[in-house]
Amino acid sequence: MPIKNGKQFLDTLSAEREIYIEGERVKDVISDPRFSGATKTMAHLMDIQSDPDLSDVMTYNSPTSGDKVGMTHIQPQSRDDVIARNDAIKVWMDASCGMMGRSPDYKNCIISNYAAAKDVFKRDAFDGSQNIQNFYEHVRENDAVTTHVLVNPQIDRSKPAHLETSDIVAQIVKETDAGIVIRGARMVATLCAMANELLVMPAAATWSNETRDTSDFSFGFAIPTSTSGLKFICRPPVAHTNAPSLMDHPLSLQYDESDGMVIFDDVLVPWERVFIHRDPDFDLKVNPNSYIAHSMLMQSVVRAQAKSEFMMALAFSIARSTKIDQHIPVQVKLAEMISMTEFVRSCRITAEHDAHKTEFGTWVGGIRPLQTWQTFFFEMYNRQCEIITTLGAGGLVAVPSFAEIAGDLKEDVEKYFQVANADAPRRIKLMRLAYDSALSSFAGRQRLYEQYYTGDPMRTQAALFNSYDKDTHIERVWTMLDELEKRA
Numbered sequence: 001m002p003i004k005n006g007k008q009f010l011d012t013l014s015a016e017r018e019i020y021i022e023g024e025r026v027k028d029v030i031s032d033p034r035f036s037g038a039t040k041t042m043a044h045l046m047d048i049q050s051d052p053d054l055s056d057v058m059t060y061n062s063p064t065s066g067d068k069v070g071m072t073h074i075q076p077q078s079r080d081d082v083i084a085r086n087d088a089i090k091v092w093m094d095a096s097c098g099m100m101g102r103s104p105d106y107k108n109c110i111i112s113n114y115a116a117a118k119d120v121f122k123r124d125a126f127d128g129s130q131n132i133q134n135f136y137e138h139v140r141e142n143d144a145v146t147t148h149v150l151v152n153p154q155i156d157r158s159k160p161a162h163l164e165t166s167d168i169v170a171q172i173v174k175e176t177d178a179g180i181v182i183r184g185a186r187m188v189a190t191l192c193a194m195a196n197e198l199l200v201m202p203a204a205a206t207w208s209n210e211t212r213d214t215s216d217f218s219f220g221f222a223i224p225t226s227t228s229g230l231k232f233i234c235r236p237p238v239a240h241t242n243a244p245s246l247m248d249h250p251l252s253l254q255y256d257e258s259d260g261m262v263i264f265d266d267v268l269v270p271w272e273r274v275f276i277h278r279d280p281d282f283d284l285k286v287n288p289n290s291y292i293a294h295s296m297l298m299q300s301v302v303r304a305q306a307k308s309e310f311m312m313a314l315a316f317s318i319a320r321s322t323k324i325d326q327h328i329p330v331q332v333k334l335a336e337m338i339s340m341t342e343f344v345r346s347c348r349i350t351a352e353h354d355a356h357k358t359e360f361g362t363w364v365g366g367i368r369p370l371q372t373w374q375t376f377f378f379e380m381y382n383r384q385c386e387i388i389t390t391l392g393a394g395g396l397v398a399v400p401s402f403a404e405i406a407g408d409l410k411e412d413v414e415k416y417f418q419v420a421n422a423d424a425p426r427r428i429k430l431m432r433l434a435y436d437s438a439l440s441s442f443a444g445r446q447r448l449y450e451q452y453y454t455g456d457p458m459r460t461q462a463a464l465f466n467s468y469d470k471d472t473h474i475e476r477v478w479t480m481l482d483e484l485e486k487r488a
Helices: 006-012 036-050 052-058 079-095 104-116 129-142 292-321 328-353 367-392 394-398 402-406 410-416 424-438 441-452 457-467 471-487
Strands: 018-021 024-026 059-061 068-070 146-149 171-175 179-186 197-200 219-224 230-234 260-270 274-277
Touching: 006 036, 036 052, 036 079, 052 059, 052 079, 068 104, 068 129, 079 104, 079 292, 079 328, 104 129, 104 146, 104 197, 104 292, 129 274, 179 219, 179 274, 219 260, 292 328, 292 367, 292 424, 328 367, 367 394, 367 424, 367 441, 367 457, 394 424, 402 410, 402 424, 410 424, 424 441
Parallel strands: 018 230, 146 197
Antiparallel strands: 018 024, 059 068, 171 179, 179 260, 197 219, 219 274, 230 260
16 A cells, blocks of 8 residues: 555544543544644645655655555665665654654654564564564555554652552553453553554563562553554643634644553453563563664654754844844854754764664664764753744744734734834744744743653663763773873
8 A cells, every 4th residue: 555645644533533632532633623733734744755756755665565655664774775764754854843753754763673673572472573573564554653652650750660559550451362451551642643553662661670570561562543442631732722823823733743641441452463472571672672762863863953953044033033143142142053953963964874784684873973962952952942032032022913913903013013124924923933932832842852752861861871882981091191100
């Protein structure tokens, strides 16, 4: 089956699903104003992927069906394939200003890595190798959109979640000839309201060895989001859905991909959809053994490149509109924007240059530049938001609705909201965009996402430290000192 266009994607959302928000079940996410903007954006991304003029960038021929499938599903066989996949990701990321962190390419890259490393799923406890391969092909051939959950609910964070005596944490409660039955909850399912499939992999936690059997909490599987007993409780929208104009909230009304808690109400997972079963020792090995971080972070650094370029362009535009870019202190801030953007781009290029072949025959990007980007970017993004608010200053506080352009005070608005290099309509549009980018609820969620979407940044930084070759550098210091002592 070939790639889907926007309409075909929207048609998939008619499947019966349990999506809840603000105390009610949503029957149609396409028309519901809390989800409609993001669903239209997703459809637009699918239309971009289906554009004949972009076919060479966005698609490749399926190795099984021969149909055109999304480039983000490719299992790279060379460095050029890694770059080609990144180029396709960049097209999508530019279309959403890098603001949709969980667009389909994110999971597509991860699932393709799992399938490439399918042999690691051949375990004594359970052989999920063919199941993960089949799921990868299902997602690729059907152009399915996937969300995932990896984290247990926050209950008592002073101890591991599995030590809770309640049924809150998702766990295996029964096994039948048909499959395993899951009860409990997981978080955070970003994009869940627009997804066709849910991928559930081992929780990002280390179970204590001195407590009790943890095999009930060890599983990996994928099921359709329409599966009976599966419920998604979404947070309220960050956009003002009753805004008189899209121009008032140009980002949040388009790119709020939503986040949700997943409730498993005795959900039956068929054996053919199970990848990991009662194998706690494998929980912390499956991702590193499958090179998941390499593809996850590679997708993310491309997204960050698009996002940084957008924030930089916005800062340039704000400064140019009131001619403050003539002042050296402002130029210094804009130079910061340039440096941060070029840092991200350089990390991408270096990771592509350092791409290497795995034992599975596929290629992945170099991990060191990706970890370096991961360590710094959330702080850089906070700084980008800070620079935009500094440049906008009081203009961000007083910017009116774009609807005022056609309101009763139209003439006053046109006169008093103009600036040196922009008339009132252009200035209001620009400042509404700046507000949504750096000060709104949407902006706050973006900051939180960048800080935590790969987990606790302290843990990721500690992981970089612990995996880095420190001995070689330490030895250099002692060698230098020993040689100096000999010459003394």
